[in-house]
Structure formats: C-alpha cells, structure tokens
Amino acid sequence: MKTRDKIILASLELFNDKGERNVTTNHIAADLSMSPGNLYYHFRNKSDIIYEIFIQYELLVDHYLQITDDRPLNLNDLVYYLESVFDGLWSYRFFHRDLEFLLDSDERLRKDYREFTVRCLDGIKKILKGLQKGLDGVLKDLEDEHIESMVLNVWLVVTNWMAYLKTAHAGDDNIAIDKGMLRQGIYQILSFTVPYLTPAYVEEIKKLQDQYRPNYSI
Amino acid sequence: MKTRDKIILASLELFNDKGERNVTTNHIAADLSMSPGNLYYHFRNKSDIIYEIFIQYELLVDHYLQITDDRPLNLNDLVYYLESVFDGLWSYRFFHRDLEFLLDSDERLRKDYREFTVRCLDGIKKILKGLQKGLDGVLKDLEDEHIESMVLNVWLVVTNWMAYLKTAHAGDDNIAIDKGMLRQGIYQILSFTVPYLTPAYVEEIKKLQDQYRPNYSI
DNA sequence: GACTATTTAGAGTATATACTCTAATAATAT
DNA sequence: ATATTATTAGAGTATATACTCTAAATAGTC
Known part of the structure; x- marks a missing residue:
C-alpha cells in the first residue's frame, strides 16, 4: 500500500478509536513508525487528511444510496439500505462526533458536507417514496x-445514534460500543415506519424489528 | 456578582459562542479582564467549570421536566414543556456539541449525564402518557x-436539532443560528405525534406546527 | 554506474494551553 | 490599628501540537 493510503487508513482507525480531537499528526506518524516529516510530505496538514477521509465516506454512502426507482421497494431493499448506511456510519464513526469543529475549521468540508446532507435526505425520501409505490x-x-x-x-x-450509544451507555464500566450495538439503530429507524404501514406489513416489520431489538434497557 | 459566578457566566457565553474546544481558561480570564491565577483560585481546572455549568443545566431542565400527573395533559402543556426544554437547550447549547469529549474527560460528568438522560427520557414518557389520558x-x-x-x-x-442546524445550514455565508431557528425543532417534535393523534386534535396540531414551521428550505 | 527525482528521518520551532507560584492587595475580624 | 484571611495579578512553566527544514536514503532512468 502507498504511504499516502497508509496514512489515511491509520488516521481513520485512530480517529475512530480515540476521537479526532485526541489524535495528533505526531500520533499518526508514530502509529505508522514514520517521521512527522514524512507525513507532512504527503499531506499539507491535518485538515487535508480529514478531508480525504470524508471524500471516501461520501463516496461510500453515495454509492449505497443509489435508490432504484424503476420498481416499488420492498422490505429487503429497506434492510439493505439500512444495513449499508449503518455500516458506513460505523466505518467512519469519528466523523459525526466532532463534526461541528471539523466543519468550522475547513470551508471546503463545510460546503461538501452540506451538499452531502442534501443528497442523503434526498436518498431517504426516495426510499420512503419507493416503499409507497405499487399495489401492495x-x-x-x-x-x-x-x-x-x-x-x-x-x-x-x-x-x-452512535453518539446516543456512547453518551447514554458508556458508563464507568466503559462499555465499548460495537458494530452490533450500532445496528440497533435500525430498530429505531424501523419504528418510524410503524404508524404508516399497510396492514399486510405490520407483522413483517415486527419480525424485522425483533432482529435488531436492543437487549439492554436504559 | 461573585467572581466565581462571573467565571461561570463568562465561560458559558464563550463556550456557547465559540465551542468549548476553542475556549481556553486564559481566554475566559482575559474576557473577564482577570488574571489566570485568579481564575484558578476559584476553579481547580477547566473540567470543574464545565461540571458546574452542567449542574446548572441539569437543575434547569429537571425543573422544567416536572410533569404533572394528576390530570391529563393538553396541548398547552405540551407547548410549555417543549418551549421550556428548547429554551434550556439554547442557553446551554455548547454542551451537546462537544458532549462525547466532555464525558470522556470527566467521570463525574459521565455518570451524572447518564442519569440525567434517564430522567429526561422518563419525563418525555410521562408527557406522552399524560397526553393519552382522559376522555378526549x-x-x-x-x-x-x-x-x-x-x-x-x-x-x-x-x-x-442544534447540531443539525449548524451543520446543514451554516454555509459559507456563515448564517448564525438564533433561538428562533432552534424553536423550529418544536415543529419537528410535533411531527412525531401526528400519526397518533385523536381526530379532534389533528387540526389543532396542524395549527400549532404552523407556528413553528421553518421558513427555509434545505 | 551516474544522475535525478522522490521519499523519508528526525531534530527543531513557534505557538498554544492548562496550570502554578509568589507577592501584592483588599477585606474582615479583633 | 493590627493581625489574619481571602482574593487577585501576573510572570512563569511544563507539555503538547501542528508544522518546518535539511540532509540522507531510496527508487527510477539513461
């Protein structure tokens, strides 16, 4: 792997693990047993690393959120979209954590993220409309x-959802959040559909929700 | 006002304005035309200031969220609770911004915040149950x-909601978020009730939502 | 093998930040 | 008035952080 890509990967891992705020460029270099000079040969500054990571995140989610609109959507489609998006969310989970600061310190990112938000909202809308289509x-x-x-x-x-898990459940015992817990967000999202389901799907959604039901209690 | 209180107040203002991450103890002291030594005479460290502010926030919200349960709740009650909570949210808006970091760096706060969350969730539940009570x-x-x-x-x-406003709307033009925009979150919260309204209230909620309707489009 | 361009190491720097220390001042009690 | 205590100023410190600079190593080319 190219040095540049190694830097991106190590940064992402450290950011996800410790939070962007707690990870310095020196940490990243050290993690890769690399000199700071080398890191700065590949990236002008920390913001550039973060921006690059965002571009990857954006690409991934945009890819996932290509919504079929030539046929009605069914529950399988819905599950696929949800699983995919939560998967992306997990892989880049540091991002939404320090989002406000990141956007404050990088105008490019601010603009891109805003447009990204619009596309995501549009994707969600297409999914909901797709679920309405068809005779059943x-x-x-x-x-x-x-x-x-x-x-x-x-x-x-x-x-x-990630932030909720971390703040409401990570106690003194310092429970680590894992991908499984993140997926419980899917249960939560499915709850939005419940009041608007056509009768045929009421039971189906219940079954589906069961698969993602949290096993903790607040 | 006592120096200690001045420090808390100035800190809150600076935190709300610039984000906790961008405000140092030296900034706070300078803002009050006070020496760092003096600030540290009153607070052992920055975490203690933040903790003190949280206690105030907690007190305020706990006060607002004392839910009457000796009678059914009506729309006026609901509006009162929502307005109050959003008001508290506005006054201490820095808090949820850097929440994860704050909780990571202060165990006391982590524990207290978790319990606070439980109480808030319980309050919301009481409100919803209160709205179900009674013949109408x-x-x-x-x-x-x-x-x-x-x-x-x-x-x-x-x-x-605050974070959403900042990230999705604060663009290059750097629109500042004001209390009015924050209140649009009330519109959003009211939308949760829509599918579960008894027929008599459908129109009433619509009217209510109109009062908080956002005037921007994403 | 000589030459050039790219990559890397690692010491170093300017700035920031949280916090300390001591001496001076102000307030209070006797 | 004097002694005591509480408060404040402000210079200072240790550490961290983002980033630079130069020389060396490596890779690529002819």
Whole structure:
C-alpha cells in the first residue's frame, strides 16, 4: 500500500478509536513508525487528511444510496439500505462526533458536507417514496409534509445514534460500543415506519424489528 | 456578582459562542479582564467549570421536566414543556456539541449525564402518557413499545436539532443560528405525534406546527 | 554506474494551553 | 490599628501540537 493510503487508513482507525480531537499528526506518524516529516510530505496538514477521509465516506454512502426507482421497494431493499448506511456510519464513526469543529475549521468540508446532507435526505425520501409505490406498497400514501418531517427525523436518528450509544451507555464500566450495538439503530429507524404501514406489513416489520431489538434497557 | 459566578457566566457565553474546544481558561480570564491565577483560585481546572455549568443545566431542565400527573395533559402543556426544554437547550447549547469529549474527560460528568438522560427520557414518557389520558386525550393509546421508541426518537431529535442546524445550514455565508431557528425543532417534535393523534386534535396540531414551521428550505 | 527525482528521518520551532507560584492587595475580624 | 484571611495579578512553566527544514536514503532512468 502507498504511504499516502497508509496514512489515511491509520488516521481513520485512530480517529475512530480515540476521537479526532485526541489524535495528533505526531500520533499518526508514530502509529505508522514514520517521521512527522514524512507525513507532512504527503499531506499539507491535518485538515487535508480529514478531508480525504470524508471524500471516501461520501463516496461510500453515495454509492449505497443509489435508490432504484424503476420498481416499488420492498422490505429487503429497506434492510439493505439500512444495513449499508449503518455500516458506513460505523466505518467512519469519528466523523459525526466532532463534526461541528471539523466543519468550522475547513470551508471546503463545510460546503461538501452540506451538499452531502442534501443528497442523503434526498436518498431517504426516495426510499420512503419507493416503499409507497405499487399495489401492495409497504407504506401508505402520505402527505408530502409528513414525508419531509420523517426524512429529517430518520436523518437525525441515523447520524446521532452512535453518539446516543456512547453518551447514554458508556458508563464507568466503559462499555465499548460495537458494530452490533450500532445496528440497533435500525430498530429505531424501523419504528418510524410503524404508524404508516399497510396492514399486510405490520407483522413483517415486527419480525424485522425483533432482529435488531436492543437487549439492554436504559 | 461573585467572581466565581462571573467565571461561570463568562465561560458559558464563550463556550456557547465559540465551542468549548476553542475556549481556553486564559481566554475566559482575559474576557473577564482577570488574571489566570485568579481564575484558578476559584476553579481547580477547566473540567470543574464545565461540571458546574452542567449542574446548572441539569437543575434547569429537571425543573422544567416536572410533569404533572394528576390530570391529563393538553396541548398547552405540551407547548410549555417543549418551549421550556428548547429554551434550556439554547442557553446551554455548547454542551451537546462537544458532549462525547466532555464525558470522556470527566467521570463525574459521565455518570451524572447518564442519569440525567434517564430522567429526561422518563419525563418525555410521562408527557406522552399524560397526553393519552382522559376522555378526549390528545394521543391515542399506544403499545408500550411504541411509546419507548417514540421517547427515544424525541430525545434524539431534541438533543441534536442544534447540531443539525449548524451543520446543514451554516454555509459559507456563515448564517448564525438564533433561538428562533432552534424553536423550529418544536415543529419537528410535533411531527412525531401526528400519526397518533385523536381526530379532534389533528387540526389543532396542524395549527400549532404552523407556528413553528421553518421558513427555509434545505 | 551516474544522475535525478522522490521519499523519508528526525531534530527543531513557534505557538498554544492548562496550570502554578509568589507577592501584592483588599477585606474582615479583633 | 493590627493581625489574619481571602482574593487577585501576573510572570512563569511544563507539555503538547501542528508544522518546518535539511540532509540522507531510496527508487527510477539513461
């Protein structure tokens, strides 16, 4: 692997593990048994590393969120989208943690992230509309305003589920959050659909939710 | 005002304005035209200042979230609770921004915050249950599981609405977020109730939502 | 093998940050 | 007034952090 890519990878791992705020460029270099000089030969500054990581994240999620619109969407589709997105979220979990600071310190990133948000919201909307399509659509027809609200709610829960887990569950015992716990966010997202399900799918969603049900209690 | 209180107040203002990460103890002292030595005479370290601010935040929200349970709740009650909570959120808006880091660096805070979360979730639950009570309850009866999901969804949207505004709307033009924009989160929270409203309240909630409707488009 | 361009090491720097220390000042009690 | 205590100033320190600079090593080319 190229040095540049090694730097990106090690940075991502350290960021995910310790939080961007707690990882310095010197740490990254040390982690790779590399001199700071070398790191700075490949990246002008820390922001550039973060930006590069964001580009990867963006690519991944944009790829996942290519929503089929030539046919109605079914529950399998929904699960696939959710699993994919939560997978991306897990791989780049540091990102939403220090998001505000990151956007404050990099204008490029701020602009790109805003556009990224718009695309994601649009993707979510397409999914919901796709679930309404067809004779036996999963979701009932909804007023556009309801859809918009729901899209935003889904986005907020998706992007902040990780933070919720960390703050509400990581106690003195310092339970580490794992990918499995993150997937419980899927249960939470599915709950949004419940009031709008067509009768045929009520039981199906229940079964589905069972697969992602949290086994902890707050 | 006592010096100690001045420090707390100035810190809160600076934190809210610039983010905790960007505010040093020296900044706080300078802002008060005070020596660092003096600041450290009153607080052992930065964490102690933050902790003290959290205690105030906690007190405020706990106060707001004393939910009447001797009668059914109506829409006025709901609005009061929402307005109050969003008001607290605004006054201490720095807090949820760097939450994960703050909790990582202060065990006391971590523990307290976790308990605080539990109380808040419980408060939200009481509100929802209160809205179901009575002959003309605002909300239909719901399975407990639905309530639990909804409680968590409400919490996630409430605590992260600010971050959403900042990241999705603060662009190059650097629109500052104001209290009014924050209140649009109330619109978003009200959307959770829509599918569960008893018929008598459908129109009422619509009217209410209109009052908080965002005037921007994403 | 000689020459050039790329990559890397590692010591070094300027700045920032949390926090300390001591002496001076102000407030309070007797 | 004097003694005591609480408060404040402000210079200073140890450490961290992002980043630079130069020389050496390595790779690639003719």
